[in-house]
Each structure stands twice: as structure tokens, then as C-alpha cells.
Amino acid sequence: xxxxxxxFMAKLKAKNPAEPEFHQAVQEVVESVSLVLEKHPEYNTxxxxxxxxxxxxxxxxxxxxxDDQGNVQVNRGFRIExxxxxxxxxGGLRLHPSVNLGIxxxxxxxxxxxNALTTLPMGGGKGGSDFDPKGKxxxxxxxxxxxxxxxxxxxxxxxTDIPAxxxxxxxxxxxxxxxxxxxxxxxxxxILTGKGLNWGGSLIRPEATGYGAVYFAAEMLGxxxxxLEGKTCLVSxxxxxxxxxxxxxxxxxxxxxxxSDSGGYIYDTDGVDRExxxxxxxxxxxxRGRISEYADKFSSATYTPIDAGADSNPLWDHKADxxxxxxTQNEINKKDAENLINxxxxxxxxxxxxxxxxxxxxxxxxxxxLYGPGKAANAGGVAVSGLEMSQNSxxxxxxxxEVDNKLHNIMKSxxxxxxxxxxxxxxxxxxxxxxxxxGFKKVADSMIDQGVFG
Numbered sequence: 543x544x545x546x547x548x549x550f551m552a553k554l555k556a557k558n559p560a561e562p563e564f565h566q567a568v569q570e571v572v573e574s575v576s577l578v579l580e581k582h583p584e585y586n587t588x589x590x591x592x593x594x595x596x597x598x599x600x601x602x603x604x605x606x607x608x609d610d611q612g613n614v615q616v617n618r619g620f621r622i623e624x625x626x627x628x629x630x631x632x633g634g635l636r637l638h639p640s641v642n643l644g645i646x647x648x649x650x651x652x653x654x655x656x657n658a659l660t661t662l663p664m665g666g667g668k669g670g671s672d673f674d675p676k677g678k679x680x681x682x683x684x685x686x687x688x689x690x691x692x693x694x695x696x697x698x699x700x701x702t703d704i705p706a707x708x709x710x711x712x713x714x715x716x717x718x719x720x721x722x723x724x725x726x727x728x729x730x731x732x733i734l735t736g737k738g739l740n741w742g743g744s745l746i747r748p749e750a751t752g753y754g755a756v757y758f759a760a761e762m763l764g765x766x767x768x769x770l771e772g773k774t775c776l777v778s779x780x781x782x783x784x785x786x787x788x789x790x791x792x793x794x795x796x797x798x799x800x801x802s803d804s805g806g807y808i809y810d811t812d813g814v815d816r817e818x819x820x821x822x823x824x825x826x827x828x829x830r831g832r833i834s835e836y837a838d839k840f841s842s843a844t845y846t847p848i849d850a851g852a853d854s855n856p857l858w859d860h861k862a863d864x865x866x867x868x869x870t871q872n873e874i875n876k877k878d879a880e881n882l883i884n885x886x887x888x889x890x891x892x893x894x895x896x897x898x899x900x901x902x903x904x905x906x907x908x909x910x911x912l913y914g915p916g917k918a919a920n921a922g923g924v925a926v927s928g929l930e931m932s933q934n935s936x937x938x939x940x941x942x943x944e945v946d947n948k949l950h951n952i953m954k955s956x957x958x959x960x961x962x963x964x965x966x967x968x969x970x971x972x973x974x975x976x977x978x979x980x981g982f983k984k985v986a987d988s989m990i991d992q993g994v995f996g
Contacts, residue, residue, distance in 0.1 A: 546579070547572055554595060561644025563871060567651050567896060568595050570903075574978035577967045588994075590986045594654065597647065599623040603693040605671055607686045610679055619690050621669035621697055621705075624650035627988040627996050630701055631667030632657055632924060632931075634708030637715065641672045648871075649708075652895055653924070655981030656917040659956045662928035667703055669694070675710050676830070687718035695723050700731045700934070706927045707736040709870070712782070712827075713748075732934030735927035739939075744930035746945040747923075752786030752893055753946070754922015754953050755866055755914070759891035760794060761957035762912035762973070771795035774862040776887070778802045779869035780826050780833050783893040783920070787866045788819055800857050802869060803833040805847060807857040812842040854878050861885045868893030876901035883909050892916035903974060910971065918956050918977040925952045 551569055558564055572591055579585050601621040609615055620643065623631045633653040636646070646668045654666030671690060675683050697703060707716055716736045723733055730742075737743035746753070760770055773796045777784050780801045788798045797813040801822060814822070818840060825831040837845035846856055854877040858865065865887050867873055871894065874882075879902035882890065890906060891914040892898065898906070898915075906913040926949055933939055940948075956977075963983075964976030989996040 544576075547576055550591060558644070558647070561647060563648035563896070564644045564651065566900060567648040570900065570974070571651075571655065571978045571982065574975045575982045577975075578979055578982065584990065585986055588986075588990050590989060593989060594625060594982075594985065595651065597622050597624045597650065598626060599697075600643070600647075601669075601694075601697050602643070605673065605686065605689050605693070607682070607689045609682050609685075617671050617673040617686070619669070619671045619693060620646050621694060621703070622646045622650040622667055623697070623703055624666045624668070625654040625985060625989075626665035627985050627992060628658060629663035629665045630699075631703035632664040632706070632927065633667040633669070634706045635711045635715075635719075636668070636670035636708040637673050637675050637710030638670070639672055639674045641670045645871075646670060649895055652917050654985060655978065656921045657924055657928075658981040658984040659918055659959060659977060660921050660925040660928060660952055661955050662925060662952075664924065664928050664931075667705070668708075669705055670708065670711070673710075675715065680714070683715060684718045687715055688722045691719045691722035692726070694719075695726050698723075698733050700733055700931075704732065704927075704931060705734055706924070709781075712736070713738055732931055735930040737930070742930075742934050744926055744933055744945055745940070745942040746949060747926045747930055748782060749786040749789070750926035750949055751920050751923030752783045752788070752868065753790045754925065754949060755783070755787050755868070755891045755893040755919045756790035756794065757922065757950055757953040758914045758919040758957060759864060759866070759889055759912070761954060762889060762891070762914055765961075765971075766912070769794065770864070773797070773864050773889075774799060775864040775866060776800045776857065776860060776862045776882075777866045777868055777893075778807070778857055778873060778897075779867075779894070780822055781868075783868040783923075784866075785819065785823055785826070787868055787893050788814055789816075791866075792816060792819070796864070799860065799862065801833055801836070802848065802857055805832055806834060806845055807848060807855075808833055808836045808843045808845050809857075809860060810836075810840065810843040812840075854881060858882050859885065862887050864889040864891070866891055866893050867897035869897065870894055871896045872899050874898040874902045876905060878902060879905035883911070888912060890914065891919045893920050895920065907972060907974065913973055915974045915977055917981065918960050918973060921956055922949055922953055925949060
């Protein structure tokens with residue numbers, strides 16, 4: 543099958559030039575599922591990989607808006623509707639200067655398999671804009687979101703495509719977009735998830751991705767008869783995912799010693815306790831400050847700037863048991879992965895999407911550590927988005943305990959699916975292969991059932 547993989551990737555790269563993140567995501571999956579394609583030639587007959595790697599629809603549009611000085615600004619908006627074989631498109635909206643077509647296609651492709659793993663009926667999509675909400679006033683963000691939704695509303699709906707938040711899109715942005723949709727369409731429907739609790743949101747939604755990554759790590763540790771109690775953990779990022787991963791690690795008895803942002807990271811020898819975490823949440827969510835301020839506030843911590851051009855990130859070079867990369871894609875390179883192994887880390891649960899480069903993944907797999915790839919480990923966020931959709935459809939709201947229990951059970955189910963798929967194809971303990979195969983088979987079988995348009 544190596545010839546098939548090489549030929550497939552050559553054609554995909556020629557058809558989708560200058561999209562390295564998309565190439566990386568597809569290659570990982572096609573290498574994993576080559577085992578499935580050997581046993582089930584019908585998938586090749588139906589051109590499943592070719593169809594899965596081609597978006598059903600790509601929407602690209604301009605977003606003009608006016609800043610506080612009265613100047614007209616123009617950004618580019620996107621929505622990638624990747625695959626709807628098992629349900630309506632579901633996936634976040636990202637507002638960040640790095641957003642481009644290739645990154646969103648990678649995220650949408652990953653989302654298809656991630657959503658398939660959740661057990662919920664959701665297809666995969668992704669969208670956003672190169673607009674940067676950092677440094678913008680609330681009114682500027684509102685005007686951008688209103689303009690963005692003036693185009694996006696044509697393409698979404700409660701049974702068609704239900705976006706959520708992502709990097710740069712929190713409760714404020716979701717609120718502005720939802721209000722615009724409601725005004726245009728004159729209807730109150732669950733066309734976005736991540737909404738405020740007063741108007742259709744779900745409890746546990748902000749916490750879900752971080753909580754889920756920790757629940758997945760706990761399930762992996764359980765295969766070795768261990769728990770998170772007493773484990774030292776490295777967490778990258780300081781946004782939503784990192785904050786709630788830290789909270790759940792504390793709940794389960796672990797100790798978090800690092801947090802970061804794009805400028806650098808803090809290392810706290812005493813650990814980030816609940817009081818410190820509350821301070822970080824206020825810093826990042828309300829005051830929108832920098833993580834460097836943590837070291838000024840707490841004497842037990844040191845701050846180290848991160849050089850984006852360096853050959854490794856010093857955050858991953860500390861003694862620890864577990865790592866939760868929760869910042870962005872490709873934040874762990876091969877050297878970082880080696881440093882983690884050399885410092886005793888044997889559990890990696892990815893809160894971010896594809897945070898480890900392929901060479902780094904190989905290091906983890908070679909050393910047979912407990913490695914949970916993002917499409918499995920961080921599926922908790924979209925899982926609770928799916929639960930929010932269910933609550934909207936029923937005009938009902940579950941309690942915090944009910945949603946958290948459902949999330950925990952979904953993460954257990956995802957873990958079980960990964961374990962069983964990996965064992966079935968001769969690679970026990972390989973969560974990368976297990977997640978890719980389990981997600982692929984569910985989507986592929988659904989596509990075949992629905993014919994060539996499926």
C-alpha cells in the first residue's frame with residue numbers, strides 16, 4: 543500500500559498546492575487506513591479517500607467592516623463544508639491572522655473524523671477569517687461579526703451547518719453573530735453552539751475540550767492501572783482549553799506547572815492551584831493580559847520568552863509525567879518530543895488540533911507512550927456542542943452534572959473505539975491508528991450507503 547499512499551499524496555498535493563497543514567492531516571490518515579483499504583477493497587472502488595479529502599463545498603467571501611476611526615477594513619471569510627455523511631456540518635469558526643484556506647481545510651478534515659468518534663450524528667466543517675480580535679474594541683468586533691454573518695447566514699442552519707467557536711471566537715463573538723442571524727432570518731434556532739446560558743447555551747460547553755482531554759488521559763492511564771493522582775503535568779496555552787484542562791487535572795489530583803501564550807511560558811514549581819488558576823482566567827478572559835504577568839504576581843514562578851525560530855520549545859523540557867499541548871497546531875516538533883520522553887513524560891493528551899508534527903508523533907509511537915491524538919483526545923468540545931444542539935432541538939436544558947456525565951461517557955466511548963480499532967488491525971495501544979481507522983470506517987460506510995453523492 544506504500545505505492546498507493548505515495549501516489550494518492552502526490553495527486554492531492556498537486557491539486558491542493560501550498561497547503562502543508564492539509565497535506566499533513568490527510569497523509570496521517572491515509573497511512574493509517576491503508577491497512578483498512580487492503581482488507582476492504584470496496585473503499586477504493588468507491589473512491590472513499592478521494593471523496594473524503596475533497597470538501598463538499600468551499601465558501602469564501604469578503605468581510606468589509608468599519609473601525610472606530612471610521613476607516614473601512616476588509617477581511618476574508620471562509621466556511622469549509624467538508625463532509626455530511628453522518629449528519630449536518632459541525633465545526634468551529636476561527637478568527638486569527640493565520641487563517642487561510644489550507645489551515646481551515648486541515649481543521650475541517652480532522653473535524654470529520656473527530657465528530658465521527660463522538661457517537662453523535664455530526665458531519666464535519668470549519669470556518670473563520672483572518673480578522674484578529676486582539677486589540678479591537680467591542681464595537682469593532684461587533685461590526686466585524688455582523689458583516690461576517692451577513693454572508694455566512696446563507697449557508698448555515700440547524701439541519702445544515704451549525705458552527706461553533708474556536709480560537710478568537712468566544713461567547714462575545716458568538717453572541718454578536720447569533721443576534722445578526724436572528725435579525726436577518728427572524729427566527730430563533732440553534733444555528734450556533736457556544737451560546738450564552740440565558741439564550742440556548744449548554745452548561746459545561748466552555749469547559750468541554752479541556753475536560754475531555756483530561757478524561758481521555760485518565761482513560762489511557764487506566765489501561766496501566768494508574769490515575770492522574772500525584773502526576774506532574776505540562777500544559778501549553780492559557781486560553782479556554784488550557785484553563786479547563788488545568789481545572790480538571792486539579793480535580794483528579796494532578797499538578798500543573800506550566801502555562802503559556804504566544805510570547806512565552808511560566809514554570810511554577812509550586813503548581814498552578816485553584817487560586818492561581820482563577821487569577822489566570824481573569825487575566826486572559828477579562829483583562830486580556832499576557833501570561834508574563836503571572837510571574838510578576840506569584841514568586842514561585844519564572845517566565846521564559848519563547849523564540850519561534852528556535853529548534854525547540856523550553857516549555858517541553860521539564861521533568862513531568864503528563865503533557866497536554868493545548869495551544870495550536872505543530873507546537874511540538876521532533877526535538878520537543880524527544881525532550882518530553884527524556885524528562886519522563888509518558889502520557890500526552892492533545893487539547894489542541896494536530897499540535898505535534900509527524901516526526902514528533904513517530905517519537906511518541908516508537909517509545910510506546912500513552913499518546914492521545916487531538917481528533918480523539920480533544921473531541922469533548924464538539925461532543926458537548928452536539929449535546930447543545932440536542933438541548934436546543936428539545937427546548938430543554940440539562941444540569942451541569944448531567945452534561946459532565948454525558949461528556950465523560952463519550953470520552954470513555956471514544957477511548958474504547960480507538961483501543962478496539964487498533965487491536966483489530968494489529969497495532970494494540972496505537973491511538974493514532976485506532977482513532978483514524980474508527981472514524982474513517984464510520985464515515986466511509988455511511989458514504990457507501992448513500993451512493994456516489996454520499
